[in-house]
Amino acid sequence: KAGVTQTPRYLIKTRGQQVTLSCSPISGHRSVSWYQQTPGQGLQFLFEYFSETQRNKGNFPGRFSGRQFSNSRSEMNVSTLELGDSALYLCASSLVGANSGNTIYFGEGSWLTVV
């Protein structure tokens, strides 16, 4: 079956603009989470959505937001872009449940460059 799909794969934005990234999870997966990857900070958790509700949030400013739709697809938005927002943004999906062994599957990511 299809994996986690992210669009767009690459984009360049100007400081002060806003950006929206999209993610389609694996079919049947209802939990979607987002991570930011940078050379300096590594992989950092942004937030997680389940059933259209944010149920976990990382330590990022309010400029970073997201949402999930009824079909489990998710979007994240970054407003008032800063140079430091340049990063690889990874979306991940997993089955729902308290079992920590449930595998989290990642998409190929969206490369955002802010100039």
Add this chain to the structure above:
Amino acid sequence: GNSVTQMEGPVTLSEEAFLTINCTYTATGYPSLFWYVQYPGEGLQLLLKATKADDKGSNKGFEATYRKETTSFHLEKGSVQVSDSAVYFCALRLNGANSKLTFGKGITLSVRP
């Protein structure tokens, strides 16, 4: 809090050499442990996982054993190939109704022919 510590990199090996990448963790609960691999220009792929103490995860010749007494999950491979060149991340996830992974900083492995 929860954290994952990986050995400093990068690591450069010759083909067919033995590989060990150290990973230790601290966790407020009983975690599952994962190794993810990232090839150049790609996202993360699950390499292997272990969900309880003494479990051994294995895949593509890589192995890692969940050691609760030493809070470790070291990755090993007996004979590396050039195609194993990538960045390797150790991660943990706690039981509970959330999907947050806590990652180590990652280590770059380069394998020379």
